[in-house]
Amino acid sequence: MAGQAFVTLATNNNYAKGAMVLGKSLRNHKTSRKLVALIGPRVAETSRAVLRKIYDEVQLVDVLDSGDMAHLAMMKRPDLGVTFTKLHCWTLTHYSKCVFMDADTMVVSNIDELFAREELSAAPDPGWPDCFNSGVFVFQPSYETYRKLLTACMEQGSFDGGDQGVLNSFFSDWATADISRHLPFIYNLSSIAIYTYLPAFKQYGHNAKVVHFLGKLKPWDYVYDATSKSVKGQTSGMQPNYLLQWWDVFSSSVVPLMKEEYSEQPFYTACSEDNSHVEAAQMQLSHPTPSLQISSQERKQRWEQGHADYLGMDSFANIEKKLDSFLK
Template identity: 70%
Template sequence: MADQAFVTLATNDSYARGAMVLGKSLRNHNTSKKLVVLIGPQVSEPCQAVLKRIYDELKVVDVLDSGDTAHLAMMKRPDLGVTFTKLHCWTLTHYTKCVFMDADTMVVSNIDELFDREELSAAPDPGWPDCFNSGVFVFRPSVETHGKLLAFCTEHGSFDGGDQGVLNGFFSDWATADISKHLPFIYNLSSIAIYTYLPAFKQYGGNAKVVHFLGKTKPWSYTFDPKAKRISGNVHEAATHPSFLLDWWTLYAGSIVPMLHQQYGDQPFHSGCVEGESQSANPQQELELQMSSEERKEKWEQGQADYMGQDSFDNIKRKLDTFLK
C-alpha cells in the first residue's frame, strides 16, 4: 500500500536512535506500509544517513520555516514548538492514511491492521483513560485539518503543555463518540502501566503489539553489555519491565550500532554499548542487583513491588519456607 505509511518524529540524535529501533522493528515484523520519519534540523548527518537506510522517506521539518500559517502561530505560542513540529504529520498528503508512532515506541508484532481504523483512533492513556495517549494514533493527512489544528493550538494552547493536550482538545469527542476508535491497550502498552495493574499485565501482556517507553528515562538512557546481555542504569527511574528493555537493546546493539559505526567512521560517538568483565548475570538480575534495600522499600510503599522478579510470589514463598524450616 504505497499510499499508507507509519510516521514518527525525531527532534535530536537521541530520539533519532529511538526512531531507528522503531523503524527496524516494523521492518522485522514485515510491515507492508511505507515508513516516514520527520526530523528536526538538529539531527546529525550520520544519524540522518542511518534513518535513510531504514525509512522510505525522511523529511526535515522546522516550525519557523514551515510556511506563514505555522510561522504566525509560532509567534503567538512559542512554548508549543515541539507540538507544532509533530502536527506536521498532517501535511503528508501524498498518503491517504497514516499511523503516527512516537520514537520511544517499539513494535513486537505486525500491526498493519491498524490501517483498517479511522481518524482519530488511539488507545486510552493509563493516567486518565478518558483521554487518549498520543504515542500511537491513526490519522488522515489533510491540509485543512493541519490548518485547523494550528488555529486550535494558537487559540486554546495545550492543557498538558504538549501535543497530547492539543490533540485531545481538538478531537474532544474521542471518549464518547465512537468506540471503534478506541484502540486496544496492546497497541500502546505504556510501560508505566505494568506495575499499576500487574494482574492485567500478567493476563494480557503476552498479547502486546506495541510497547511505549513512557517516562523521563528512555531506553537509550541506559548502557548495555552486548556479551553479558546486561543493562545498566538508574533502575530507580525505570518504569518498564526489564524484558522489554532487553528487547530494545538487543535490536539496537545488533542492527543499529553497526550502521552507526559505518556512518561515524573514525569520529567518536557514544553507542551506549559497553562490554564489561562480568558475564554471569542476566538482565533481570542486573536490574534487581542495582536496586538498594532502601529503594526496594520505597517501591513497596508506593505499591510498585517487583512482582515479576525479586518480589514474586515464588521468591517470597521460598524465603518464608526457608525461614519456617
C-alpha cells in the same frame, strides 16, 4: 501499500536513536507499509544518514514549539514543547492514511491491521483514560486538518502544554462517539501502566503489540552490556524484558549502520562493546569547542524552549557530574 505509511518524529539525536529502533522493529515484523521519519534541524547529518537506510522517506520539518511553559512546568516536562512539531504529520498528503508512532515506541508484533481504522483512532492514556495517548494514533493527512490544528493551538493552546492536550481537545469526541476508534491498550502498552496494574499485565501482557517507554528515562539513557546482554543499573518504571528487546534491536541492527556512518569519528552508543569510543566521545562532550560556548542566559532560554543540548553540555553524563559535585 504505497498510499499508507507509519510516521515518526525525531527532534534531536537521542530521539533519532529511538526512531532507528522503531523503524527496524517495524521492518523486523514485516510491515508492508512505507516508513516516514520527520526530523528537526538539530538531528545531525550522521543520524539522518542512518535513518535514510531504515526509512523510505526522511523529511526535515520546522520545530513548532507550544511556548506554553506554565503547563509544561506543571508537568515537569519542559522538553515536551517541541512535540507540537508532531502536527506536521498531517501535511503528508501523498499518503491516504498513516499511523503515527512516537520515537520512544517499539513494535513487538506486526500491526498493519491498524490501517483498517479511521481517524482519529488511539489507545486510552493510563493517566486519564477518557483522554487518548498521542504516542500511537491512526490519522488521515489533510492540509485542512493541519491548518485547523494550528489555529486551535494559537487560539486555545493546550491544556497540558504538549501535543496530547491539543489533539484531545481537537478530537474531543474520541471518548464517547465511536468505540471503534478506541485502540486496545496492547497497541500502546505503557511501561508505567505495567507497574500500576501488574495483575492486568500478567494476564494480558503477552498480547502486547506496541510498547511505549513513557517517562523521563528512555531506553537510550541506559548502558547496555552486549556481552552479557544486560542493562546496567536500576530499570525503575520500565519492564526489563522490553528494555532488553529494545537494546537487542539497537545493538544488532542499528549499531552496525551507525558504525558505517561514524567510520572516521568516535561515537558513543552506550553499548559496552563500544567502550573504545567512549573516552574520546566524553572528552568531546566535556570540552566543547569555543564556537559552541554560549552564555548561561542563552542556555537557560534553550532549556525553557525545549532545546537543551542533550549531546553536549546538557548531556546526562555532564548533568550527573554537576549534581555529584553539588551534593558533595
